[in-house]
Amino acid sequence: MARIGVFVCHCGTNIAGVVDVTRVAKYAGSLPGVKVAVDYKFMCSDPGQNTIIDAIKKYGLDRLVVSACSPRMHEATFRRTAERAGINPYMVEMANIREHVAWVHSDDKELATQKAMKLMEMAVAKVRRSEALSKMFAPIEKRALVIGGGIAGIQAALDIAGAGYKVLLVEKEPSIGGRMAQLDKTFPTLDCSACILTPKMVAAAQDPNITLLTYAEVTEVCGFVGQFEVKIKKKAKSVNSKCIGCGVCTTKCPSKKALSEFDEKLAPRKAIYTPFPQAVPNVPVIDRTACTFFLTGKCKICEKVCPTGAIDYTQQDEFIKEKFGAVVVATGFDIYDHSNYGEYGYGEIKDVITGLQFERLISSTGPTAGHVTRPSDHREVKNVVFIQCVGSRDEAKKRPYCSRVCCMYTAKQAMLLKDHYPETQAYVFYIDIRSAGKNYEEFVQRAQNEYGVLYLRGRVSKIYERANKLLVKGADTLSGAQVEIEADLVVLANGFEPKKGAKEFAQLFHMSSDQYGFYNELHPKLAPVETAISGVFVAGCCQSPKDIPDTVAMASATAAKVCALFAKEKLEVEPLIAGVNQLTCSGCETCYNVCPYSAIEMKDKEVKRGEVRHVAEVLESVCKGCGACVGACYSKAVDLKGFTDRQVLDQVETATAPITDN
C-alpha cells in the first residue's frame, strides 16, 4: 500500500489568497493512501523542504504530492528534496494550483478551491501508480557551437574557449563583427566601437580553441544536449584558402551594381568584397548575383589580378556535419523597416534615414568618410531632426515593446553631430526618455545641457519635402504648441525586431519564440539564457532588444552555462522514456516507423523459452520520451515511464469524479 504525503503550499498569498489551502490539505488527508497532509507558507523554502523531509521520516512515506506552482518551475526542486530524504525522486508529483488555479480563477474562491482539491486529488491518483526510476547517463561531446558572430557570439566563443573547450563560431556574413562593427561610437562613453570590438574579433580568430566559419549557415539540427548533430552550409566564397587578403581584386572589380549591406545600402559595393576593411577573416567573397562573370560569362578581372591564384569560380556550396555538446544562439536582430510609416514618407524620402544609416554616415570608415551629408544631394546639413520610437512602443504597428537602446543612441548621435559640426542644431521628438543604465541618464542630460540638443516631447505627424528641405510637422505636448521644423536630414530611431528568418531558424532547434519572434528564455528571471531545449542557450538581441553591456553579460552567462555542462563527466538524463513489453508486442513496426529519434530497434528475440519473435526494443540512450510510439501502438505493448497509460487514465477518472468533500 502506498504511503503518500501531500504538501500544500501557500506561496505567500499567491495561492492562499484565492485557494483555501487548509481545506485542500484536509481533503487530501481523507484520500486513500494519504498518510499525512499539511500546508505551509513556502514549500520550496528551506524550512518548507525540511517539513517534507521530516514528514517522510516520521510517517515512512514512499511518495509525495506537492500542491504548489507549475512543475515546470519546481518539480526538480522537490525531486531533490525527496532524494535527500531517501525517496526515489520520480515518486514525486506536483499539482499546479498556482498558475492553473489561483492566478486564473481569482474571481471565484470557492470554485478555485474546489479545482485545487481536484488537481491535488488527480496528482495523488497519478503518484499512486508511480514507479521508482533510476537515473540515466549520456556522453557529452565537449565542443560548443556558437551561431552568430556579433559581439554576443564573439564573447561567448572567447569565454568558452578560455575555459579550454573547443568552439566553432558560425557567421552568415563574410566577416564576424555583426551590428556593433557598423556603429561609430558607443554610449555612454563615446568610445569608438571599432576600437573595442576589433581586438575581440582578432582574438577570436587567433584563439587556438576557436574555429571560425564565416559565410556559413546552420541548415539542419538533430540530436539533443550533449550530442547535437548539426549540418552547416558553407556558402561558396569563390575564393580559396590561398587568399592573402591583399584586396587587389576588390579594388579592380568593375561591378558597382550591389549596395553595401554593411553601409546600410548608402553606398555601392563591388561584386567581390569584404564587408569592411577590418573584416575578420580578411578574405573577400564573390556575390554571384552581382558579379559580371557569373551574370554574363565575361570579365574574370579578379582572377587576372590576384597574385596568389585564389579566385575559384567553380567553388560549390559545401555541407559539413559535426557534433556538438551545446549550442549558443546569438543570431542578433534587424532594424525595423519604417516603410509602413506613412507619416515619415513610407521609406521613400531619401533624406529620412535610419539610425543605423546615420552611424555609417558619421563613421570615418563609412561611405562619406565621416561627413554627414544628405543622401539625396550630398549637401552638408544644418538642422537635423531625430524621431524616437519608430517601430517601438507603437501598438498600431504591432511593435508595442520598447527597443531599449534608441533613446540612448539618439542622444549619442545628436552629440556626435554637434561634435563634428558645432553649427548644426539637433531636435529630438520623443515620447519618454528611457535611460536606465549606469551613467545613461547623465549622458542624456549632457546631450541637452552641454550640447544644446533640443528635446521636444511629442510625435511627428508628417514630413514633407519642400524646396530642398524637409518640413517636419509635429506637436510639442509640453508647451501644447504645434511645431514645424525645416530640416535637412531626418534620422529615425528605428527599433529592433527579430532577424529575418528567425522563426524558421527557431524551428531547427524547436525553440519557442514570443509573439514578435524573439526567442524565449526558459524562465524570465531565473533562467534568462537557457531555452526550453536543454543544451541550447540564447545570447544578445535574438532574445530581446538590449544594449552592448547587457549583450556581453548575457553572452558570458551562456559561456558559463556551457562550461558547467562540459565540466561534467557524463550527462544526467531524465529516465522518463518508453519501454516495450515484448510479451505483448506483435512486431508490427508501427512504433519503429513513428519514432522521430530512431530510438526503436526491431529484433528477433527469444521472448519466451523456445519462442523467437520479431519485437521492438527501445534504445534507452536515444529515446527522448515523447511517447509517439505509445500513442501509436496497436497492442498496448509500449508504455511511457512517468506518463503511463494507467497513470493518465487514473487522472482522467479522478478528474471526472465528483469531489467527496464534507
Next chain:
Amino acid sequence: MDNKVPQLNIVGFLCNWCSYAGADMTGLGRNTYPSNIKVIRIPCTGRMDPMMIIEAFHNGADGVLVSGCHPGDCHYTEGNYYWRRRYPHLKSLLEHFGIDKRRFHASWVSASEGKKFAEVVKKVTAEVKDWRDNG
C-alpha cells in the same frame, strides 16, 4: 463569457512544452478563464492515445480539449503531426458514437500564448455549455 459555469467538467490534455507552458503563461499574465477545465500534463500530443479521450467521455466528462505545439514547433519534431492526423478521425468516430462535436476540441497554443489559452478555454467551455443547455 462569465467564468462561472457550475457542474461542467472538462478534461484538458496539454503538451508539456507548448500548451502547458502556455497555460502557465496565462497564470503569469493573470488572465482568467472558467475553472471547469482540469489539466493533465502529457509530454506531447503525439502521446495521445484515443483511448484516453474515449475513457474521459466514458467516465462522464462533458468536454475534452487536447492542445499542443503549433505545427512545425513540436519539441519532438513531429509528435503534433501524428495528433493532427488522429484528431479528425477520432472526432468523426466519436460523433458517430453520439458524442456531440461541441464536446471535443483540439488547439495549438505555444508557450508564449497565455492570452490565447484563456480564449481557447473560454470558447471550449462555451461550446460544451451550449451542448449541455441546448442539446
